[in-house]
Amino acid sequence: MKTQDIFALATKMGIDADLRGRQAVEKMLKRKKELYDKMTPAQKKEFDTEALTNPYIDGRVHYVSKKNPDVKKVLAGIDMEGDEVLLADRLGDIDLIMAHHPRGKALADLHDVMHLQAEVIAGYGVPINVAEALTFERIDEVARGVHPINHTRPMDIARILDISYINTHTQTDNLVATFLKNLITKKKPEYVSEILDLLKAIPEYAEAIKQGAGPRLFTGKPGNRAGKIAVTEITGGTEGSTQIYEKMAAAGVGTIIAMHQSEEHKKQAAAAHINIVIAGHMSSDSLGMNLLLDELEKKGIVIIPCSGLIRVSRNKNTARRKPAKKSSKR
Template sequence: VLNQDGVPINIAEGLMKERIEEVARGVNRLNHQRTVDTAKILGFNLICLHTACDNLAAKFLKEKIDKENPERIEDLMSLLKEIPEYKEALKSGAGPKIFVGSEENRCGKISVAEITGGTEPSPKIYEKIAQAGVGTIVGMHMGEESRKEAETSNLNIIIAGHMSSDSLGVNLFLDEL
């Protein structure tokens, strides 16, 4: 996904490899099997569609953003707030938020690379994303170290919300059934 935004593949893979290894060290393998084991014991069929639904949400957002081509962050925020899942999330204070930048900022090239992928990338990637010509990233969530690196790289960061983005993806999946 980062390569589609102009980050050279060797840099994207190198920095993502580091982050993937970091996440893998922090995840206990037994946790991955609990749900599967429980389904087996109960005799339930089981399928995980989390990443597939994240991909649907990312595709939907990319297409909508490309079609509307918002010029400023305020335009992008308005676009996101029109989407029912984000509109609902706003009612509980969990809707789209500007993490870095301001409403008056120009968007530039907009990336939705952080809507899917399982986790946020290495904080080191933000400089490379900015060098590739991206001006704004729309994501699900972002840690403080990544936020600071994005700010240093003069990127705008819009956090659409994790649960609301998950809901968007699941609803898009269900729409196809």
């Protein structure tokens, strides 16, 4: 697989796992294309055409090495900064650096994927006009917030050292969101404590407990009824509006599973009597990345985890085969 093939696979998996459904994503891409076709030449010049095929432009191919080899070894992590790029160079045989969190143009475009949040929130019963109004306000805030950041530093180093660099953000956040949504649908936890127990049984979260960052309750009590459980704070760029909680409570949501949450978000959720289960940040991001990395591993690609990535492989057959080989040597 070439770097571009790996990124295309990530985007395909991200679309298949999109909480809105593939059809909604395709419609959104079609609308973007129609808007693009109506643009003046000057507008087209400034438009990022990546957005016509990639619904999650907070993930992208930042640099492809001049050699563009078949990828055999990947250095993967949550935040791949200059240090990690130098590490890849020092290891000497890394064909691709894969980050989760956006840097470069992907970070500048972080707000773009937040439209997803409004639609996901609407899926839980909040009127779409209310969800959009609140989310759009926050989108502007996020766009202004990332604007002054010196965000191209790691890819500048990757370019000088000629090592391919990509990041998959919403692509893999969609994978973890759907993974958790399916788990909740299947197990139907009735109490908040049961949600925590479900999470703690997932290897990435079990490891996070050892690291002091396991799942925890931000608002509500373990003995509370969970009510309707929403997976609205796992994917969609970054934290949404603090004013959304009273609307979600009114729409019948009792508990929200989130990756992380600011104090202000927590305060507003508590005021709306919503239980907030924080799954954990690095652990949730790791789970999403792992679901993609497993597909690469199946194709024989070696994964070197770093930068907060809790690597767990779900390729059980591969894992079982390895010790069998060792025992035959004895």
